[in-house]
Amino acid sequence: MKMRVSTLFALLVLTLELFMSINASAAKPVKQVPAEALLSFRHYMKTCPQAEGIIQQKVVDWLEKDFTLAAAIIRLHFHDCVVRGCDASILLNHPGSERRAFASYTLRGFQVMDDIKAELERQCPKTVSCADILTAAARDATIMAGGPFWEVPFGRRDGKISIAREADEIVPQGHENITALIQLFHEKGLNMLDLVTLSGAHTIGRSTCFAFKQRLANFNGTRKPDPSLNSMYLNFFLKRNCRKDSDFVFLDAITPKTFDTQYYTNLHKKLGLLSTDQLLKSDVRTSPFVDALGSQPSLFESQFAASMVKLGNVQVLTRSNEGEIRVNCNFVNA
Numbered sequence: 001m002k003m004r005v006s007t008l009f010a011l012l013v014l015t016l017e018l019f020m021s022i023n024a025s026a027a028k029p030v031k032q033v034p035a036e037a038l039l040s041f042r043h044y045m046k047t048c049p050q051a052e053g054i055i056q057q058k059v060v061d062w063l064e065k066d067f068t069l070a071a072a073i074i075r076l077h078f079h080d081c082v083v084r085g086c087d088a089s090i091l092l093n094h095p096g097s098e099r100r101a102f103a104s105y106t107l108r109g110f111q112v113m114d115d116i117k118a119e120l121e122r123q124c125p126k127t128v129s130c131a132d133i134l135t136a137a138a139r140d141a142t143i144m145a146g147g148p149f150w151e152v153p154f155g156r157r158d159g160k161i162s163i164a165r166e167a168d169e170i171v172p173q174g175h176e177n178i179t180a181l182i183q184l185f186h187e188k189g190l191n192m193l194d195l196v197t198l199s200g201a202h203t204i205g206r207s208t209c210f211a212f213k214q215r216l217a218n219f220n221g222t223r224k225p226d227p228s229l230n231s232m233y234l235n236f237f238l239k240r241n242c243r244k245d246s247d248f249v250f251l252d253a254i255t256p257k258t259f260d261t262q263y264y265t266n267l268h269k270k271l272g273l274l275s276t277d278q279l280l281k282s283d284v285r286t287s288p289f290v291d292a293l294g295s296q297p298s299l300f301e302s303q304f305a306a307s308m309v310k311l312g313n314v315q316v317l318t319r320s321n322e323g324e325i326r327v328n329c330n331f332v333n334a
Contacts, residue, residue: 035322036313039153043132048124051154055133058116059140067257070145071205072108077138078198078311079107080131082188083167085315087159087323088130093330094162101167106208112137117329130329131156135312142308145204146259150305156316157323160332174211174274178283181276188314194307196280196289200300202251202273203263209242209249212274216242228278230270249273264294 044051063069080090083098090098091113098104113133120128132154139152172181185195215226216238225234233253241249250256251273252263263277267290272278280286293300317323324333 035316035318036153038318039155039313039316041151041153043154044124044128048120048127050123051120051128051132052136052152054119054123055116055136056140058112058119059137060144062112062115063141063144067145068206069109069112070141071201071251073112073134073141074138074201075205076107076109076113077134078201079104079167079171080134081311081314082172082184083170084159084161085317086131086135086156086312087315087317088134088156088326088329089159089162090167091130091134091329092159092162092332096164097162098164098167099162101164101171103167103171103173104164109137113329117326121327126325126327129156129323129325130158131316133329138312139308142259142304145257148301148305150309152309152312155318157318158326158329158332159317159323172276174207174276175214176276178276178279178286182285188311190307190310190314192286193289193303194310196286197293197300197303197307198311199277199280200261200263200293200304202277203255203259203261204257205251206248206256207251207273208245209238209247210245212238213242213245215275226275226278228270228272228275228282233271251277261294261297261300264290264300268294 059073076090077086079098080086080088083089090104090107091110093099093110099107099110113130116133116137117128117130120133132152135156136152136154139150143149170184172184181195182192185191190198214220215229216234217223217225219226229238237253238249241247252266253271253273254266255262266272267278267281270278272281281290293303327333
Protein backbone atom coordinates (compact mmCIF):
# COMPACT_ATOMS: atom_id res chain seq x y z
CA MET A 1 0.00 0.00 0.00
CA LYS A 2 2.80 2.39 0.96
CA MET A 3 4.57 1.49 -2.27
CA ARG A 4 1.42 2.23 -4.27
CA VAL A 5 0.94 5.64 -2.56
CA SER A 6 4.60 6.47 -3.06
CA THR A 7 4.37 5.60 -6.73
CA LEU A 8 1.22 7.68 -7.17
CA PHE A 9 2.88 10.62 -5.40
CA ALA A 10 5.94 10.34 -7.63
CA LEU A 11 3.70 10.31 -10.73
CA LEU A 12 1.81 13.32 -9.39
CA VAL A 13 5.04 15.25 -8.83
CA LEU A 14 6.31 14.29 -12.29
CA THR A 15 3.02 15.38 -13.89
CA LEU A 16 3.13 18.71 -12.00
CA GLU A 17 6.73 19.36 -13.05
CA LEU A 18 5.86 18.55 -16.66
CA PHE A 19 2.85 20.88 -16.52
CA MET A 20 4.95 23.69 -15.06
CA SER A 21 7.64 23.10 -17.66
CA ILE A 22 5.12 23.34 -20.50
CA ASN A 23 3.63 26.54 -19.05
CA ALA A 24 7.08 28.06 -18.59
CA SER A 25 7.95 27.26 -22.20
CA ALA A 26 4.70 28.79 -23.39
CA ALA A 27 5.36 31.92 -21.35
CA LYS A 28 8.73 32.48 -22.99
CA PRO A 29 8.45 34.67 -26.09
CA VAL A 30 9.35 32.78 -29.25
CA LYS A 31 12.29 34.46 -30.96
CA GLN A 32 11.18 35.53 -34.43
CA VAL A 33 13.33 34.64 -37.39
CA PRO A 34 14.94 37.79 -38.90
CA ALA A 35 13.08 38.97 -41.99
CA GLU A 36 16.17 38.68 -44.22
CA ALA A 37 16.57 35.02 -43.20
CA LEU A 38 13.36 34.27 -45.10
CA LEU A 39 14.93 35.38 -48.39
CA SER A 40 16.00 32.52 -50.66
CA PHE A 41 18.01 31.95 -53.81
CA ARG A 42 15.30 29.49 -54.89
CA HIS A 43 12.31 31.74 -54.20
CA TYR A 44 11.16 31.91 -57.84
CA MET A 45 12.45 28.48 -58.85
CA LYS A 46 8.93 27.06 -59.32
CA THR A 47 6.82 30.19 -59.80
CA CYS A 48 9.02 32.15 -62.24
CA PRO A 49 12.34 30.42 -62.99
CA GLN A 50 13.06 32.86 -65.83
CA ALA A 51 12.82 35.95 -63.60
CA GLU A 52 16.56 36.60 -63.20
CA GLY A 53 17.17 36.06 -66.91
CA ILE A 54 14.46 38.56 -67.85
CA ILE A 55 15.79 41.19 -65.44
CA GLN A 56 19.35 40.71 -66.67
CA GLN A 57 18.48 40.94 -70.36
CA LYS A 58 16.39 44.06 -69.89
CA VAL A 59 19.20 45.76 -67.94
CA VAL A 60 21.67 44.84 -70.70
CA ASP A 61 19.33 46.23 -73.37
CA TRP A 62 18.86 49.54 -71.58
CA LEU A 63 22.53 50.01 -70.70
CA GLU A 64 23.60 49.36 -74.27
CA LYS A 65 21.51 52.41 -75.20
CA ASP A 66 22.61 54.56 -72.24
CA PHE A 67 25.57 53.45 -70.13
CA THR A 68 24.96 56.16 -67.51
CA LEU A 69 21.93 54.16 -66.37
CA ALA A 70 24.28 51.70 -64.63
CA ALA A 71 25.11 54.17 -61.88
CA ALA A 72 21.54 55.49 -61.90
CA ILE A 73 20.08 52.04 -61.12
CA ILE A 74 22.59 51.41 -58.32
CA ARG A 75 21.74 54.82 -56.85
CA LEU A 76 18.00 54.13 -57.17
CA HIS A 77 18.47 50.93 -55.19
CA PHE A 78 20.41 52.76 -52.46
CA HIS A 79 17.77 55.48 -52.16
CA ASP A 80 15.11 52.80 -51.84
CA CYS A 81 16.89 50.80 -49.14
CA VAL A 82 17.86 53.67 -46.82
CA VAL A 83 14.23 54.82 -46.53
CA ARG A 84 11.93 52.17 -45.02
CA GLY A 85 14.22 49.40 -46.26
CA CYS A 86 14.37 47.65 -49.65
CA ASP A 87 10.63 47.67 -50.35
CA ALA A 88 10.46 49.53 -53.69
CA SER A 89 8.79 52.49 -51.95
CA ILE A 90 11.00 54.76 -54.09
CA LEU A 91 9.10 53.55 -57.18
CA LEU A 92 5.65 54.59 -55.93
CA ASN A 93 4.54 57.61 -57.92
CA HIS A 94 1.97 59.78 -56.21
CA PRO A 95 1.94 63.27 -54.67
CA GLY A 96 4.02 63.29 -51.51
CA SER A 97 5.88 60.04 -52.30
CA GLU A 98 9.64 59.48 -51.94
CA ARG A 99 9.91 59.72 -55.68
CA ARG A 100 8.60 63.32 -55.54
CA ALA A 101 11.06 64.37 -52.80
CA PHE A 102 13.77 66.94 -53.36
CA ALA A 103 16.34 64.25 -52.56
CA SER A 104 14.98 62.19 -55.47
CA TYR A 105 14.93 65.02 -58.00
CA THR A 106 17.75 63.64 -60.18
CA LEU A 107 16.97 59.94 -59.79
CA ARG A 108 16.69 57.95 -63.02
CA GLY A 109 15.97 54.38 -64.03
CA PHE A 110 12.23 54.31 -63.41
CA GLN A 111 11.50 53.43 -67.03
CA VAL A 112 13.87 50.49 -66.80
CA MET A 113 11.97 49.16 -63.78
CA ASP A 114 8.63 49.63 -65.57
CA ASP A 115 9.90 47.77 -68.63
CA ILE A 116 11.19 44.84 -66.57
CA LYS A 117 8.00 44.65 -64.52
CA ALA A 118 5.78 44.70 -67.62
CA GLU A 119 7.64 41.74 -69.11
CA LEU A 120 7.53 39.79 -65.85
CA GLU A 121 3.80 40.44 -65.54
CA ARG A 122 3.34 39.02 -69.04
CA GLN A 123 5.27 35.87 -68.21
CA CYS A 124 4.64 35.45 -64.45
CA PRO A 125 1.61 37.53 -63.40
CA LYS A 126 1.45 38.80 -59.81
CA THR A 127 4.61 36.90 -58.82
CA VAL A 128 7.84 38.93 -58.87
CA SER A 129 8.02 41.93 -56.55
CA CYS A 130 9.29 45.34 -57.59
CA ALA A 131 11.68 45.25 -54.63
CA ASP A 132 13.29 42.07 -55.95
CA ILE A 133 13.47 43.54 -59.45
CA LEU A 134 15.30 46.66 -58.27
CA THR A 135 17.71 44.65 -56.11
CA ALA A 136 18.62 42.29 -58.94
CA ALA A 137 18.83 45.12 -61.47
CA ALA A 138 21.39 46.91 -59.26
CA ARG A 139 23.53 43.76 -59.30
CA ASP A 140 23.23 43.40 -63.09
CA ALA A 141 24.01 47.08 -63.63
CA THR A 142 27.17 46.66 -61.55
CA ILE A 143 28.27 43.72 -63.69
CA MET A 144 27.60 45.65 -66.89
CA ALA A 145 29.81 48.45 -65.56
CA GLY A 146 32.66 45.99 -64.99
CA GLY A 147 32.01 45.30 -61.33
CA PRO A 148 31.63 42.03 -59.41
CA PHE A 149 28.89 39.41 -59.45
CA TRP A 150 27.00 38.30 -56.36
CA GLU A 151 24.04 36.03 -55.75
CA VAL A 152 20.82 37.88 -54.95
CA PRO A 153 18.40 36.13 -52.58
CA PHE A 154 14.73 36.77 -53.40
CA GLY A 155 11.45 37.02 -51.55
CA ARG A 156 11.12 40.73 -50.78
CA ARG A 157 7.63 42.16 -50.78
CA ASP A 158 6.65 45.67 -51.85
CA GLY A 159 5.83 48.37 -49.32
CA LYS A 160 2.62 50.38 -49.43
CA ILE A 161 3.89 53.57 -47.80
CA SER A 162 6.12 56.20 -49.42
CA ILE A 163 6.67 59.64 -47.87
CA ALA A 164 8.71 62.43 -49.46
CA ARG A 165 9.60 64.01 -46.12
CA GLU A 166 11.32 60.81 -45.00
CA ALA A 167 13.51 60.75 -48.10
CA ASP A 168 14.52 64.38 -47.61
CA GLU A 169 15.36 63.74 -43.96
CA ILE A 170 17.26 60.48 -44.42
CA VAL A 171 18.95 60.24 -47.83
CA PRO A 172 22.52 61.68 -47.85
CA GLN A 173 22.86 64.75 -50.06
CA GLY A 174 26.66 64.93 -50.34
CA HIS A 175 27.33 67.54 -47.64
CA GLU A 176 26.81 65.58 -44.40
CA ASN A 177 29.61 65.00 -41.90
CA ILE A 178 31.11 61.56 -41.46
CA THR A 179 29.57 61.06 -38.03
CA ALA A 180 26.08 61.52 -39.50
CA LEU A 181 26.83 59.03 -42.27
CA ILE A 182 28.23 56.46 -39.85
CA GLN A 183 25.12 56.84 -37.69
CA LEU A 184 22.78 56.43 -40.68
CA PHE A 185 24.56 53.28 -41.81
CA HIS A 186 24.57 51.91 -38.26
CA GLU A 187 20.80 52.38 -38.05
CA LYS A 188 20.47 50.29 -41.22
CA GLY A 189 22.67 47.50 -39.92
CA LEU A 190 25.67 48.62 -41.96
CA ASN A 191 29.12 49.53 -40.66
CA MET A 192 31.97 51.90 -41.55
CA LEU A 193 33.49 49.42 -43.97
CA ASP A 194 30.14 49.22 -45.79
CA LEU A 195 30.00 53.03 -45.88
CA VAL A 196 33.41 53.39 -47.50
CA THR A 197 32.87 50.41 -49.82
CA LEU A 198 29.44 51.47 -51.09
CA SER A 199 30.75 55.02 -51.60
CA GLY A 200 33.08 53.34 -54.09
CA ALA A 201 30.08 53.12 -56.43
CA HIS A 202 31.05 56.71 -57.21
CA THR A 203 33.73 55.20 -59.42
CA ILE A 204 31.00 55.54 -62.05
CA GLY A 205 28.12 57.98 -62.36
CA ARG A 206 27.56 61.72 -62.32
CA SER A 207 26.44 64.49 -60.00
CA THR A 208 24.72 67.79 -60.65
CA CYS A 209 26.83 70.83 -59.87
CA PHE A 210 24.18 71.88 -57.36
CA ALA A 211 25.24 69.02 -55.04
CA PHE A 212 28.73 70.45 -54.52
CA LYS A 213 28.57 74.11 -55.61
CA GLN A 214 29.15 75.24 -52.00
CA ARG A 215 32.69 73.86 -52.34
CA LEU A 216 33.55 76.01 -55.36
CA ALA A 217 33.38 79.57 -54.04
CA ASN A 218 31.91 80.26 -50.60
CA PHE A 219 32.69 77.17 -48.57
CA ASN A 220 31.14 77.39 -45.09
CA GLY A 221 30.73 81.15 -45.53
CA THR A 222 34.48 81.77 -46.00
CA ARG A 223 34.06 83.33 -49.48
CA LYS A 224 36.79 80.92 -50.55
CA PRO A 225 36.72 77.47 -52.15
CA ASP A 226 36.91 74.32 -50.05
CA PRO A 227 40.63 73.97 -49.17
CA SER A 228 40.33 70.18 -49.47
CA LEU A 229 39.72 70.55 -53.23
CA ASN A 230 42.70 70.14 -55.57
CA SER A 231 43.22 73.65 -57.04
CA MET A 232 43.88 72.36 -60.57
CA TYR A 233 40.75 70.23 -60.41
CA LEU A 234 38.78 73.20 -59.12
CA ASN A 235 39.97 75.85 -61.58
CA PHE A 236 40.49 73.90 -64.78
CA PHE A 237 37.75 71.29 -64.55
CA LEU A 238 34.95 72.02 -62.11
CA LYS A 239 34.55 75.75 -62.72
CA ARG A 240 34.66 75.21 -66.48
CA ASN A 241 32.07 72.45 -66.38
CA CYS A 242 29.71 74.00 -63.84
CA ARG A 243 28.04 76.89 -65.59
CA LYS A 244 24.62 76.02 -64.16
CA ASP A 245 23.39 74.11 -61.10
CA SER A 246 21.82 71.54 -63.42
CA ASP A 247 25.07 70.74 -65.27
CA PHE A 248 26.48 67.24 -64.72
CA VAL A 249 30.02 66.29 -63.75
CA PHE A 250 31.47 62.78 -63.48
CA LEU A 251 32.07 61.65 -59.90
CA ASP A 252 35.37 60.10 -61.01
CA ALA A 253 37.14 62.54 -63.31
CA ILE A 254 39.88 60.06 -64.31
CA THR A 255 38.08 56.81 -65.29
CA PRO A 256 34.38 57.77 -65.19
CA LYS A 257 33.12 54.78 -67.16
CA THR A 258 35.22 52.07 -65.51
CA PHE A 259 34.28 50.25 -62.32
CA ASP A 260 37.65 50.35 -60.55
CA THR A 261 39.49 51.70 -57.49
CA GLN A 262 40.36 55.04 -59.08
CA TYR A 263 37.73 56.67 -56.88
CA TYR A 264 39.85 55.95 -53.81
CA THR A 265 43.07 57.03 -55.55
CA ASN A 266 41.36 60.31 -56.37
CA LEU A 267 40.69 60.97 -52.69
CA HIS A 268 44.44 60.84 -51.99
CA LYS A 269 44.86 63.60 -54.59
CA LYS A 270 41.97 65.75 -53.28
CA LEU A 271 39.87 64.91 -56.32
CA GLY A 272 36.78 63.81 -54.41
CA LEU A 273 33.80 65.55 -56.00
CA LEU A 274 31.34 65.58 -53.09
CA SER A 275 32.47 66.77 -49.70
CA THR A 276 31.29 63.44 -48.27
CA ASP A 277 33.67 61.68 -50.66
CA GLN A 278 36.71 63.69 -49.63
CA LEU A 279 35.86 63.45 -45.93
CA LEU A 280 36.21 59.67 -46.12
CA LYS A 281 39.93 60.20 -46.61
CA SER A 282 40.42 63.02 -44.09
CA ASP A 283 38.50 61.37 -41.23
CA VAL A 284 40.70 59.07 -39.13
CA ARG A 285 37.84 56.58 -38.68
CA THR A 286 37.31 55.91 -42.38
CA SER A 287 40.71 56.75 -43.90
CA PRO A 288 42.23 53.27 -43.26
CA PHE A 289 39.40 51.69 -45.25
CA VAL A 290 40.03 54.13 -48.12
CA ASP A 291 43.71 53.13 -48.14
CA ALA A 292 42.99 49.40 -48.00
CA LEU A 293 40.30 49.35 -50.70
CA GLY A 294 42.23 51.70 -52.98
CA SER A 295 45.40 49.61 -52.88
CA GLN A 296 43.71 46.23 -53.33
CA PRO A 297 41.30 46.01 -56.27
CA SER A 298 40.35 42.40 -55.51
CA LEU A 299 39.47 43.38 -51.94
CA PHE A 300 37.29 46.23 -53.20
CA GLU A 301 35.40 43.93 -55.59
CA SER A 302 34.77 41.20 -53.03
CA GLN A 303 33.79 43.68 -50.33
CA PHE A 304 31.55 45.64 -52.70
CA ALA A 305 29.64 42.45 -53.44
CA ALA A 306 29.35 41.65 -49.71
CA SER A 307 28.21 45.17 -48.83
CA MET A 308 25.63 45.21 -51.62
CA VAL A 309 24.16 41.96 -50.29
CA LYS A 310 23.87 43.60 -46.85
CA LEU A 311 22.30 46.71 -48.37
CA GLY A 312 19.76 44.60 -50.26
CA ASN A 313 18.69 42.92 -47.01
CA VAL A 314 17.97 46.13 -45.08
CA GLN A 315 14.53 46.11 -43.40
CA VAL A 316 13.05 43.78 -46.02
CA LEU A 317 9.39 42.74 -45.92
CA THR A 318 9.24 38.98 -46.30
CA ARG A 319 6.18 37.76 -44.36
CA SER A 320 2.78 37.21 -45.97
CA ASN A 321 1.16 39.81 -43.71
CA GLU A 322 3.65 42.49 -44.79
CA GLY A 323 3.41 44.52 -48.00
CA GLU A 324 2.27 43.03 -51.29
CA ILE A 325 3.42 42.02 -54.76
CA ARG A 326 2.60 45.08 -56.85
CA VAL A 327 1.19 44.56 -60.32
CA ASN A 328 2.48 47.98 -61.34
CA CYS A 329 5.57 49.30 -59.56
CA ASN A 330 4.21 52.87 -59.65
CA PHE A 331 1.10 52.18 -57.60
CA VAL A 332 -0.11 50.06 -54.69
CA ASN A 333 -2.60 47.38 -55.75
CA ALA A 334 -6.23 48.39 -55.92
